[in-house]
Amino acid sequence: MRVFNFNGGPAALPVEVLEQVAAEMLDWRGVGMSVMEASHRSKEVAAMTAEAEADLKELLGLDGGWRALFLQGGASLQFAMIPMNFAPDGAPCDYVDTGLWSTKAFQEAKICGADARLAASSAEDKFVFIPSEFDFRPQARYVYLTSNNTVRGTQWSSFPQDAPAPLTADMSSDFLSRPLDLTKFSLVHAGAQKNVGPAGLTIVLIRPEFAATGRSGLPHLLDYRTYIESDSMYNTPPVFAIYVAGLVFKWLKGTMGGLAAVERRNRVKAATLYGAIDGSGGFYRGAARPDSRSLMNVTYRLPSEALEMTFLAEAKKAGFDGLGGHRSVGGVRASLYNAVELKAVEALAAFMAEFARKNG
Numbered sequence: 510m511r512v513f514n515f516n517g518g519p520a521a522l523p524v525e526v527l528e529q530v531a532a533e534m535l536d537w538r539g540v541g542m543s544v545m546e547a548s549h550r551s552k553e554v555a556a557m558t559a560e561a562e563a564d565l566k567e568l569l570g571l572d573g574g575w576r577a578l579f580l581q582g583g584a585s586l587q588f589a590m591i592p593m594n595f596a597p598d599g600a601p602c603d604y605v606d607t608g609l610w611s612t613k614a615f616q617e618a619k620i621c622g623a624d625a626r627l628a629a630s631s632a633e634d635k636f637v638f639i640p641s642e643f644d645f646r647p648q649a650r651y652v653y654l655t656s657n658n659t660v661r662g663t664q665w666s667s668f669p670q671d672a673p674a675p676l677t678a679d680m681s682s683d684f685l686s687r688p689l690d691l692t693k694f695s696l697v698h699a700g701a702q703k704n705v706g707p708a709g710l711t712i713v714l715i716r717p718e719f720a721a722t723g724r725s726g727l728p729h730l731l732d733y734r735t736y737i738e739s740d741s742m743y744n745t746p747p748v749f750a751i752y753v754a755g756l757v758f759k760w761l762k763g764t765m766g767g768l769a770a771v772e773r774r775n776r777v778k779a780a781t782l783y784g785a786i787d788g789s790g791g792f793y794r795g796a797a798r799p800d801s802r803s804l805m806n807v808t809y810r811l812p813s814e815a816l817e818m819t820f821l822a823e824a825k826k827a828g829f830d831g832l833g834g835h836r837s838v839g840g841v842r843a844s845l846y847n848a849v850e851l852k853a854v855e856a857l858a859a860f861m862a863e864f865a866r867k868n869g
């Protein structure tokens with residue numbers, strides 16, 4: 510039996526996609542083997558990868574001024590690749606610190622020798638909100654932010670319009686959860702395992718013009734131009750993960766009806782759960798400031814840590830998986846990625862009401 514999966518990542522995938530993967534496991538596209546066994550230089554894998562890029566760009570409405578690339582190394586490698594390419598030799602770059610992953614990205618930029626500085630931070634308030642005022646430097650080569658803070662449960666609802674440099678963002682945990690206006694952006698990265706597919710794949714959207722401004726002389730795999738010039742095939746790419754992500758893109762375009770429809774559905778799911786929290790008479794308390802609440806990762810607390818332990822244990826027994834908060838903060842976190850169905854969220858809300866009634 511499948512559980513209600515609220516994992517933070519790796520996380521729920523659409524059943525329809527998993528069924529197709531199962532059906533094609535022994536013979537993919539009539540080649541007489543699974544996609545994992547096919548050469549990445551075969552015309553079928555090349556076509557599949559090109560199709561995945563085209564579907565992804567179509568979903569996001571990206572024009573010829575963008576490439577969608579398939580890398581490895583996780584979102585964490587992007588923390589280093591971005592400064593290595595775009596802020597070499599102590600060049601300035603501005604960061605917005607909204608929690609664990611952006612803190613790591615900022616520290617990594619310093620390790621890479623960039624003159625990285627914070628343009629805003631919500632650290633002093635335990636990262637419960639998204640800043641709205643920024644101290645950008647005009648000479649910054651780029652501005653870096655994290656669109657959705659998986660650990661704290663905060664999310665940018667709109668992005669700075671007045672930044673003096675191109676925006677770059679880690680969108681790992683809300684990628685493809687809503688339509689995106691990328692006008693001000695030059696690079697977006699996302700680890701696949703939150704909202705797109707299996708671990709092992711990192712998606713990078715980049716403007717080739719921006720890539721061209723990168724420092725030269727980097728090792729091939731650390732230079733974005735390598736992936737652009739080779740259509741993400743310089744070395745063996747994560748073929749299976751690209752295959753599954755490609756099926757998810759088709760599911761988003763087809764069954765789900767595109768990103769505007771996906772966002773509407775995600776808003777209903779989030780409203781259902783925040784409604785259960787806010788309507789509990791204070792038994793459950795949302796961890797993020799209401800104006801910064803994430804539609805993807807809903808974080809909340811109970812009256813005591815002991816009750817939180819009981820809640821998590823009973824939830825697990827009742828078939829709700831992955832509700833423990835990130836190990837750095839504790840509490841409860843329900844991740845409502847695209848593949849999490851409304852009925853799972855409604856079941857969780859009902860379970861929470863019953864738990865509060867018994868323990869309140």
Ligand SMILES: *Cc1c(COP(=O)(O)O)cnc(C)c1O
Pocket residue numbers: 518582583584585586610655657658659679680681682700701703
């Ligand atoms: C999970 C996560 C990461 C880390 O991703 P890896 O692929 O494990 O490196 C980075 N940023 C955000 C926003 C995340 O949610």
